[in-house]
Amino acid sequence: MGFHELDAKELYDVSGRVLIDVRSPGEFAEGTIPGAVNVPLFTNDERAMIGTVYKQESPAAARRLAMLTVSPKIPQLVEQMEELMKQGELVIFCWRGGMRSFAACTFMSLLKYDVKRLRGGYRAYRQLVLEGLAVYDGLPSPPIVLHGMTGVGKTRLLLMLKERGHQVLDLEGMANHRGSVFGAIGLGKPHSQKIFDSMLWESIRELNPEKPIFMEAESRRIGHSVMPEWLEQDKIHGQHVLIEASLGSRVERLMDDYLAQGDQEVLKKGLNDALTSIQKRMPRDLLLELRAMLEQQEYARFTGQLLEGYYDPKYEHKLKTYQSEMLTVDADDLDRAVLRLEVLSDQVMRDRIKGEILS
Template sequence: MNAFSVSLDRATDFDEVIDVRTPLEFAEDHIPDALNAPVLSNEERVTIGTMYKQVSPFEATRLGAALVARNIAKHLETTFADRPRNWRPLIYCWRGGKRSASMTTWFNMIGWRARQLEGGYKSYRRDVVAALETLPQRYRYMVLTGNTGSGKTRLLQALAEADAQTLDLEALACHRGSVLGLPPHGQQPSQKAFDSALVAAFRRLDANRPVFIEAESRRIGTLSLPAALTNQIHDGTCVSLETTRDDRIRLLLDDYAHLFENVDLFKSQLSKLAGLHSHARIREWHTLLYEGRRKELFEQLIDLHYDPAYARSTGKNFAKLADATRFTLRPVDADILEQARTLLARLS
């Protein structure tokens, strides 16, 4: 460790965390609340890397130094122009190398008490991976179970509003959890970013209070849950939601209305079920989709796909389902908050 470097456990001692990696690196994952102030752009980093391999390390380092110096100067004139004299930033790059060292050196020459994160982002990532092996085991889980469309997500949100402690995995994953669960913008975070968000969410929880959480499989869209969390969910105390079929269809028509705005995309999502259903059935669902027979489509999806799949997986995965508290939910009614409070009163 050099005189200007500190370990990750001291990150909270600083006024601001500065990520000097490229925008692409930052977008994949970063320390929560860090500010991206890249000392090399995406294109500049590629140029330097190519020169290092094809020309010489010396020439690459010389050009890199010039680019880094130029970019730090721009940040001093813009991004950090208003920082006070006693400002204390923590600076990191990929592995605590030259990029973060350069900015740390210049900041200390100015008079700011800047420090470089020892090990950089790699040390932070190791901490996240290790935390996901242990953090989930610290909490008691109340697992909301129920067929697709039963209103688990709406109840979870209402429970949060009623001051219950909740962990909304689908919100963190930007996905509704089913084959049709891709959000309207069609973008999930990277696995690393999801892991970071999950660790941050865990660290805000109180281990003395139960955590309400939806029943989830091992994957939410393209993202994987840590094994420790999946095991804890499967062993959690269950609340089984009972919702009428009509209410379930109304909810699905509401929550998935955006799918009908891009019929071709909806069709491609339905086609992914071909391994579970006959080609004739998939073609029938495509026909219902293109003819705008929304209610009939969701009725068939509930009866022929979602409910059978739920029956196969839930009883096998949730050890305490037989002892679940059964709760009748009306997820499309306006009094969902009062319903959440009623559930809390029953469980207290």
């Protein structure tokens, strides 16, 4: 065997690695190691056909079909991986460290390229993630939890803070969903639980216990993903900050978020479908008004009315469930809001150090 094997834990010892997932595009979309590049040996249909032969005929017949299917692709596959080698050392994996990754590594080693293979494949990495998340009993440093009505700019603030070097857990980004019934519009398919878990695991591993962590006050379920119970508890016991902004600013920000998606018909259908899913939870007269505005593509009026008539009352009720002291930050000017949050983060760490000294 002309290539080396790594355990999942050893992945983090390979600096500048380039992860190559040789599974089918469908498997890759369901969940992979964050940052991996898909170089599939088989299409979704080819994989299904080989699986059928395996079950209905024999493993030997399936292996023969796999060989015949991949053989014409070898030059193209090698070229793709040669190009990726310019970025770093290749670590190749499939589902469980089976024939697909073995074949890909063999192609490269025959050309005297030094590549590595992930022992146990994606399944071993997935197990590492699940075991890692299960043993956490809390974040390594205090979370600063941002609350606020829809459109106040919580996600924008998190991104701005991250750009300025602060620690951020962007749970909506990990879930690829904004959290509400309208939250998937323009983002594509929400991430699976596997993808969410992996992104959360990778983010938590890099957290510095000497710095606070900013996060949003998400519900435990975000799109198709559910955060761990310990993270929910950390959120509840964190430093809570209420982000406020005028209705005009909120509408403008939501318009930027949604209208920037381009295709107006797709947007209109997405908004209509989302509205239909909550129609039983709102007064009929409000529903009719909103539908009329959508029909006329009066998106600014639609957004303002939806906020005032539906989302704001629900959020005010939810906010009352938090018993902790809550500071307030005005976010009509996002730059000033970021500065306020930075001052707060310094105070949080000073209080923590003081508490440790006194304890």
